[in-house]
Amino acid sequence: MDKAIQELYGGRIRIRACGILIHEEKILLLNHSGLNSENTFWNMPGGGVEENETAEQAVAREFREEVGLDIHVERLVFLQEYINDSLHAIELYFEVSSLSKKAILGFDPELNILTDLDWKTFVEIKKLPNNQKSKFWESFLTFNDLVSHKPTLNLLHG
Template sequence: MEKSCGIVLFHSEHFLLIQHSVKSGEKGHWDFPKGHIEGNETELETATRELEEETGINEFQLVNGFKEKICYNIHKGSKVIPKEVSFFLAKSLTKNVKLSSEHENYKWLNFSSALDQLTYSNAKEVLVKAKNFLDD
């Protein structure tokens, strides 16, 4: 099983989405910052590192009590590999984004616009759960 971790990042009423570059072999989809666990990293360490690598953001406050897992299959050649992604929730202290070369665009969007912009339904479900958690 492949494991990744990411962060649903918000600032005020807006959520950060990043667009993966078609050049990086991706399909130009919109998602949250996330990436693979390296070495002996914890899930939170991975999510934090990936957030900084992909967006340049390292000033944030983690929202305690939120952790959402999604599972799906990825296709690599003829192989089907199960993947698990754990998402944390954090409040950004800045809106300044410096994208990595793996990404071609970013947007800070309100909830309904972010829901429309996200490419995959499992990411939309994570966003809904994050919003509900914040509203409670």
């Protein structure tokens, strides 16, 4: 893991809000560098909740920054605790919608580790090596499981 990432986000518990945007049975993902030796880690747009900001406001802000889209937050789908070395996060995954699907690669203002964006099918995501995607995907066997899921807590570590 990149030292700059550990210095910026490590040693504290961080609340992250992420958005699941689906279009034509594909999910919008961003590649993040510095999280493993391959510099390949795909996850939904999202990031830290700031002071005096709701989780819903945070995910909307993150979408504007990272993919240039205005979104509407529909519902909480999943809550996951992530612990890896000095990183510890509580991650809230929301289903979101957007009138536009013309995403562009934006930036992460704290530490720009975003390198690519792509719309991937559920099957493509499931085929990625485990260290190149969020443990979020372990909780869903099919695309239908994801879209029909009722909110739950996932305490997977690592």
